[in-house]
Amino acid sequence: MNKLLKTAIVGTALLTVPHIAFADDTATETTNGVSVTGTYEGTLTDSGTYTQSVDLVVLGTSDDGTVTMNVDETGTVGDVYVDTTLLGSLDLRLGKVDGVNGMKVSTTIAGFTVSAYQPSGSNQSLEIGAGADVGPISVTGTDILDSARLLTANMDIAGIGVGGSYQKTTTGTNTILDAGLEVQGIGIDVANASIGDASVTKIGTSKHALLGVMTTATNGTSVQGVKASLGDLSAKVVNLNSTNTYTVALARGIMTYSYAKTAGSDGTVSAGLKFTF
Numbered sequence: 001m002n003k004l005l006k007t008a009i010v011g012t013a014l015l016t017v018p019h020i021a022f023a024d025d026t027a028t029e030t031t032n033g034v035s036v037t038g039t040y041e042g043t044l045t046d047s048g049t050y051t052q053s054v055d056l057v058v059l060g061t062s063d064d065g066t067v068t069m070n071v072d073e074t075g076t077v078g079d080v081y082v083d084t085t086l087l088g089s090l091d092l093r094l095g096k097v098d099g100v101n102g103m104k105v106s107t108t109i110a111g112f113t114v115s116a117y118q119p120s121g122s123n124q125s126l127e128i129g130a131g132a133d134v135g136p137i138s139v140t141g142t143d144i145l146d147s148a149r150l151l152t153a154n155m156d157i158a159g160i161g162v163g164g165s166y167q168k169t170t171t172g173t174n175t176i177l178d179a180g181l182e183v184q185g186i187g188i189d190v191a192n193a194s195i196g197d198a199s200v201t202k203i204g205t206s207k208h209a210l211l212g213v214m215t216t217a218t219n220g221t222s223v224q225g226v227k228a229s230l231g232d233l234s235a236k237v238v239n240l241n242s243t244n245t246y247t248v249a250l251a252r253g254i255m256t257y258s259y260a261k262t263a264g265s266d267g268t269v270s271a272g273l274k275f276t277f
Contacts, residue, residue: 034061036056038054039055040277043271043272046268055070066082080096082095086105091106100119103118138153139152153165161181162179163177164177169197172195174196174200177193188228190207190226191224193224196219197219211238217241218241225238233249247260255271
């Protein structure tokens with residue numbers, strides 16, 4: 001067992017005790033706390049179907065670190081992991097994240113965050129990621145030394161937000177480009193995704209999120225989308241596998257009302273509710 005892993009196990013064990021007794025019978029007290037946050041989502045369609053989901057995040061905090069646990073509406077525990085700090089500058093995460101057990105160590109050097117990740121299992125590999133903000137440009141990378149890597153970049157040019165990502169796998173390469181601007185209160189976002197491996201595409205958090213879920217895209221094709229928004233009202237069209245889907249949505253507080261229609265099929269009216277607590 002290597003020294004880093006031994007240190008990680010000891011650091012994790014310390015989180016489970018309220019104090020540490022030393023030879024002179026003195027004690028180091030810790031401050032403990034537990035908080036629960038969550039998100040509830042429910043959607044009712046014009047066919048009478050109602051679906052719902054709850055995502056709870058339980059956070060236990062002590063002077064030595066935090067324990068995070070995710071629980072869904074069925075009571076199933078998903079990710080469970082510990083965050084702590086070693087040697088004052090190494091951020092350590094141990095546990096199950098995104099369904100995978102492993103250990104991740106991160107540190108910041110000259111504005112760059114560098115992480116080494118070791119997943120558990122028979123197919124162990126070392127993954128390295130780096131991120132940096134340089135003026136108006138934001139650059140991040142994951143698995144940059146691996147044959148399968150993900151690189152993303154975003155920047156603002158004269159009021160126009162431009163972004164993109166490059167994701168290479170053994171199956172193919174995904175390249176996504178997006179841009180957005182606002183003209184007289186109307187926001188315009190466009191995105192184009194060239195799909196080489198649809199199985200690993202993600203919705204994302206930037207403007208290309210308007211493309212939605214792309215895991216059904218045919219490899220070797222492109223997914224295009226454009227969205228216009230004015231206040232709480234938005235309209236978008238997404239072309240996936242040569243089929244257009246049109247969506248109009250109106251947001252009012254925690255409610256969103258929408259109409260979506262895919263070419264060749266009936267339209268769907270739905271009312272969605274989402275709030276966090």
